[in-house]
Amino acid sequence: MTQGTNGSIQLRDISKRFGDHIAVDGINMDIPSGEFFSMLGPSGCGKTTTLRMIAGFEQPDTGSIVLDGQDMVHSPPHKRPVNTVFQNYALFPHLNVFDNVAFGLRRGRISKDEVNRRANEALELVMLSDLGDRRPSELSGGQQQRVALARALVLKPAGLLLDEPLGALDAKLRRQLQIELKALQERVGITFIYVTHDQDEALTMSDRIAVMNEGQVEQMGSPQEIYEAPETAFVADFLGASNLMDGVAHGRDGNGRCQVTVGDHELLAALGQSDVNGPGKVTIRPERVQLERPGTSDHHENRIDGEVERSIYIGSAFQLIVRLDAGCTIEVEIQNSGCQETFEIGSRVVAYLPPDALRVLPEKRDRSQAAPAVARASDRERTGQREETTESSTENTDTGRTARQAQA
Amino acid sequence: MNTIVDTAPRRGLLAAILYRLTALVRNPHGKPRALMTITWLYMIWTIVPVVVAIMFSFNDGRSISVWQGFDATRWYWGDPVHSVLHDAGLQSALWQSLKLAGLDMLIATPIGVLLALGLARWRGYGKRPANFLMLFPLITPEIVMGVSLYLVFQYVYVFINPSTTAQVIGQVTFSISYVVIVVRGRLMSIGAQYEEAAADLGASSWDSLRLVLFPLMLPAILASMMIVFAISIDNFVIAQWLSCGAGCDTVPIKVYSATRSAPLPSINAVAAIMVYLTLGAVILAFVLYRLLTRGERVKGQAGGDFTKMGSVDFN
Numbered sequence: 001m002t003q004g005t006n007g008s009i010q011l012r013d014i015s016k017r018f019g020d021h022i023a024v025d026g027i028n029m030d031i032p033s034g035e036f037f038s039m040l041g042p043s044g045c046g047k048t049t050t051l052r053m054i055a056g057f058e059q060p061d062t063g064s065i066v067l068d069g070q071d072m073v074h075s076p077p078h079k080r081p082v083n084t085v086f087q088n089y090a091l092f093p094h095l096n097v098f099d100n101v102a103f104g105l106r107r108g109r110i111s112k113d114e115v116n117r118r119a120n121e122a123l124e125l126v127m128l129s130d131l132g133d134r135r136p137s138e139l140s141g142g143q144q145q146r147v148a149l150a151r152a153l154v155l156k157p158a159g160l161l162l163d164e165p166l167g168a169l170d171a172k173l174r175r176q177l178q179i180e181l182k183a184l185q186e187r188v189g190i191t192f193i194y195v196t197h198d199q200d201e202a203l204t205m206s207d208r209i210a211v212m213n214e215g216q217v218e219q220m221g222s223p224q225e226i227y228e229a230p231e232t233a234f235v236a237d238f239l240g241a242s243n244l245m246d247g248v249a250h251g252r253d254g255n256g257r258c259q260v261t262v263g264d265h266e267l268l269a270a271l272g273q274s275d276v277n278g279p280g281k282v283t284i285r286p287e288r289v290q291l292e293r294p295g296t297s298d299h300h301e302n303r304i305d306g307e308v309e310r311s312i313y314i315g316s317a318f319q320l321i322v323r324l325d326a327g328c329t330i331e332v333e334i335q336n337s338g339c340q341e342t343f344e345i346g347s348r349v350v351a352y353l354p355p356d357a358l359r360v361l362p363e364k365r366d367r368s369q370a371a372p373a374v375a376r377a378s379d380r381e382r383t384g385q386r387e388e389t390t391e392s393s394t395e396n397t398d399t400g401r402t403a404r405q406a407q408a
Numbered sequence: 409m410n411t412i413v414d415t416a417p418r419r420g421l422l423a424a425i426l427y428r429l430t431a432l433v434r435n436p437h438g439k440p441r442a443l444m445t446i447t448w449l450y451m452i453w454t455i456v457p458v459v460v461a462i463m464f465s466f467n468d469g470r471s472i473s474v475w476q477g478f479d480a481t482r483w484y485w486g487d488p489v490h491s492v493l494h495d496a497g498l499q500s501a502l503w504q505s506l507k508l509a510g511l512d513m514l515i516a517t518p519i520g521v522l523l524a525l526g527l528a529r530w531r532g533y534g535k536r537p538a539n540f541l542m543l544f545p546l547i548t549p550e551i552v553m554g555v556s557l558y559l560v561f562q563y564v565y566v567f568i569n570p571s572t573t574a575q576v577i578g579q580v581t582f583s584i585s586y587v588v589i590v591v592r593g594r595l596m597s598i599g600a601q602y603e604e605a606a607a608d609l610g611a612s613s614w615d616s617l618r619l620v621l622f623p624l625m626l627p628a629i630l631a632s633m634m635i636v637f638a639i640s641i642d643n644f645v646i647a648q649w650l651s652c653g654a655g656c657d658t659v660p661i662k663v664y665s666a667t668r669s670a671p672l673p674s675i676n677a678v679a680a681i682m683v684y685l686t687l688g689a690v691i692l693a694f695v696l697y698r699l700l701t702r703g704e705r706v707k708g709q710a711g712g713d714f715t716k717m718g719s720v721d722f723n
Contacts, residue, residue, distance in 0.1 A: 057604050077607040090605035094623045094700075103619075104609035155609065 006033040006068060007081075007158035007191040009054065014063035015215075016049055023049040024060070025215035031159075031193065031208075033068075036185050038194040038202040041212035042238070047195045050212075051161050054193065055084045067158060078107075082159040083152035087167055089144050091136035097147050098123070098132035104155045122154035125184070142173050149184070159191040166201065178204050199239050203227060211235045229272060233281040233361045242283050243330040249276040249360050258360045263326030265304050269358035281361045286333040288357035291320070291343060292350045302353045306330075308343045318342075322351055458683065465676035472671050483677040492677050500655070501662035502678055506685070507572065508658060509641035512579040517633050519580070520587025521625070527588065528595040545585045553582060554649035561650065574650040575658075579640050586639065587632040594628030627697045634693040638686055 011029040015022070024046040031037045039047040052058045054065055056077030064071045072080055083104070091100050102119040110118075123129045126146035136144055145165060152160055165181075166174045182205045185192045196202050202209050203223040210220045211234070219231045230236035237244055247262040251274075258274040260267050260282055269282060294305065306324040313319075320332040320343060330351065334340050343349055433442050465483055469476030479486065485493035492498050527539060545553065557578045561568045568574050602624060606616035644660040651657065657665075659678055666675050 055604075055608060057607075077604070078610045078612055084605070084608045086601060086605060088601065090601040092602060092605070092620055103606070103611070107610040107612075107615065151609065 008033040008068055009159055009191060009193070010064075010066040011050070011054070012064045012066065014050065014053060014060045014065065016046075016053060016058060016060050022215050024053070026063075027212075027215075027217055029210060029217070029220070031191060033191055034189050036182065036192045036194065036205055036207045038196060038206040038209045039212055040196055040199060040202040040209050040238075041218075042197055045212040046215040047197075047212050048163055051084075051163055051193060051195045054159070055082060055161050056080050081157055082161055083155055083157040084161045084163065085145075085148045085152050085165045087163045087165065089136075089148040089165075091144055091147055091151070093136055096133050096135055097128065097139070100136065100147055101132075101151045101154055104151065118154055122150040125153065125188075126150045141169050142177065145169065145177065149181075153184075153188060153190070157190060159193060160185075162192060162194045164196055165194075166196075166198075174201070181205060203239075211238060213238075230283070230359075230361065231272075233283070236281070236283045236359075236361060242285055243289070245282045245326070245328045245330070247280060247282040247360070249278060249280050249362075251275055251277050257355055260358075260360050262304075262328070263324070265326045267302050267353060267358060268355040269360045270355040271357065271359035273360070273362075276360050276362050278362070283359045283361060284330070284353050284357050286319070286331040287317075287335070288354060289322075289330060289332040290352040290354070291322070291332055291334065291341070292352060293341070294348050294350055297350065297352070302355055302358070303350050304353070306349055306351050308345050308347050308349055311343065311345055322349060324351060461676050462680045462683065464673050465680040467673045467676075470672055472673055472676060483673040484681075487674070490672050490674050492674055492681065495674060497654070497657070498662060498674060498678050501657045501659045502681065504572070504656060505641050505658040505660075505682065508575055508579060508643070508647065509637045511576045512583055512640040513633050513636045515576065516580045516583045516636050517587050517629060520584045520632060521591050521629060523584065524588045524591035524595055527592055542585050542588050545582050546589075550582070550645040554578070554645040557581065557646065558649040569652070570650050570656070571652045572656060574652075575647050575656060578646040578650045579643055582643075582646060583636045583639055586635050590632040590635065591625060591628045594625055598624050623700075626700050630693050630696050630700070634689055637689055641682060641686060 009029075009031040011027055014024055014027045016024040027046070027050060029037075039050060041047050049058060053060045054072075056072070056075065056079075060073060063073075065073050067081065092103065095103065098119055101122050102115050105115040105118055120129065120132075123132060126149055128143060128146055128150065131139065131143065136147065139147065145168075148165065162181075166177055169177065178201055181192075185205075194202070194205065203226075206223055208221065209223055209226050211218045211226060213234050219226060219235045221229075226235060227239055230239060230242075233244055236242045245262050247260040247267070250259040250261070253259050253268065255268075256274055257268040257270045258276055260269055260276075260280070262282055267282065292303075297303070304324045304326050306322045308320055309323045309329065310321040311318060312321075315336070317336050318334045318340070320334065321329055322332055323329045332351070432438070464472050464475075466478055466480055467476055468479040468482065483491050485491050488494055492502070523542070527535075527542065530538060557574075558570075561570065561574055568577065598621070602620050603616050606620045607613070611619065642660055643658070644664065647656070647658045648661055651661065659682055663675050663679060666672075
């Protein structure tokens with residue numbers, strides 16, 4: 001085992017199908033050493049399968065997994081220098097905490113003293129030194145989670161794989177452990193690959209996030225990029241409160257803004273790509289919508305009439321559901337500043353959607369754009385035979401995808 | 409005038425009693441009295457014959473149906489000719505039964521465990537038929553099994569003569585499926601996660617089998633050993649068909665032939681000894697099971713979720 005290496009991981013054109021179902025559909029990822037990298041997506045998006053392929057529990061149908069320059073695809077899980085924290089921890093119920101942590105150490109050629117020292121060190125790291133002789137069943141969920149962490153970290157892996165490790169814990173503990181996990185990762189400096197469906201978790205801890213959907217990467221970037229500049233409608237929708245309106249884009253106007261029709265209203269959008277044509281989604285965050293009473297403004301630009309359908313008081317803000325005359329409902333958030341205007345249910349309002357808060361997203365993501373430049377460069381270097389296989393696999397996955405779309 | 413409030417019918421005493429009784433049984437929050445009664449009746453019904461049989465092993469007289477006073481030792485070792493201790497035929501039958509049960513247990517269990525492991529890992533084509541075929545010895549009538557084994561040994565595998573060996577092979581054939589079913593149930597509740605965790609931590613497949621899977625399977629292995637012992641020690645049909653004669657007689661065969669001639673309470677005594685041995689085996693297995701699954705139980709709870717999931721549970 002090559003342990004303590006620097007732990008950069010590359011996935012190249014990884015795909016995996018189970019029967020007729022394509023779980024992972026040509027994924028490329030470049031994870032530099034020491035990064036906290038998250039795979040975020042709904043259940044069934046292929047994130048766990050991808051993680052299991054890195055760990056070695058699943059064999060990818062195509063592609064390669066490169067760790068520090070070495071292809072790991074054909075090595076069995078027990079020969080890979082990565083360790084996993086399982087969703088339900090998978091602590092051995094017949095062994096006590098110390099033996100669970102020492103299990104991995106005892107598989108290598110390490111002296112007894114060294115095993116004891118390192119296992120105790122790992123238990124100290126997760127603040128469980130005094131619980132070594134307990135059985136896992138005698139620990140709370142949070143403590144079990146820490147044992148699982150210690151058991152994986154004690155082997156000093158090049159990469160740590162975490163499969164929704166906080167999923168079984170209550171909200172408060174989860175928040176606390178998020179901070180601890182991030183601090184721990186910075187301290188040990190190991191590459192973390194974190195799988196979650198919880199956007200808050202991904203946003204608070206990650207250096208970079210890959211948002212996944214239907215076995216593909218929708219967008220990859222820093223939490224801020226993903227949240228503030230979603231590239232696809234799916235990403236905007238998945239990352240929380242965002243209004244999505246159906247519209248038709250007509251390309252750029254004189255000022256470099258995108259013209260888009262929503263219902264029978266013409267809107268201008270200044271965020272993101274502006275040379276978009278054809279059907280797409282128009283998004284705006286609820287806190288950026290401004291509500292006005294009818295007749296209070298002379299401007300008509302980016303203003304749509306509507307009616308307040310519901311008003312919810314959430315303490316720090318009011319959440320209003322407004323049905324627009326353009327034919328869709330949007331959510332509006334008004335900060336509770338103490339002197340804000342109040343809008344009664346059923347009252348007529350004008351919703352002002354500022355151009356610098358509007359973004360137009362194309363209906364379907366252009367696939368070539370999502371693949372990282374490095375991957376495309378390495379594609380060109382491949383031999384003719386290799387290209388043939390990749391081509392046929394893309395063809396397969398494409399037909400699979402159309403079939404899925406037809407189903408939906 | 410208060411007809412809306414009054415729900416009890418007023419059609420005489422019998423109807424009132426009936427109403428109360430049905431209310432007693434139907435009350436969803438009360439104890440399940442009807443079910444409890446049925447359960448107790450069943451338990452008494454099954455235990456009475458065993459108690460009677462054991463009781464007559466302490467009979468002072470020579471009858472197995474007329475009580476003639478209590479003698480604790482006569483038919484066990486007191487009688488110089490007919491007691492179990494002094495009757496060579498009974499002793500050899502007891503010895504033969506124990507030998508068959510012990511050998512069956514020691515042979516069928518490892519094979520069954522391996523088959524269960526194989527079936528649990530079998531992916532793809534042929535898995536379902538294999539699972540179904542495993543049940544075959546269970547659903548085949550034992551007499552059919554006995555006769556066909558006899559015929560097979562007579563005409564196909566002629567190198568196996570009716571003997572203790574044949575009896576052991578026959579019982580192993582028959583009892584493996586019990587082991588497979590019990591162990592596979594446990595394997596399913598264990599799942600793949602612990603093996604994956606072991607592999608992830610650097611354990612080879614042999615190490616993860618030895619250090620993780622085997623300790624977790626152990627309760628089921630013990631349970632199936634006990635079941636095999638229990639079904640094997642009282643096996644009559646297969647042992648009879650593959651018997652080599654008097655030397656191969658087991659306790660059930662001996663009891664059967666004795667009751668057809670002149671039965672003595674020593675028969676009850678030898679049967680009682682089998683009951684004691686089986687009980688001992690059950691208690692031993694229970695104690696071992698509790699010891700081995702200690703860590704899986706949460707404090708203050710009879711059994712953790714994990715133990716409840718297994719197909720066999722002594723709790």
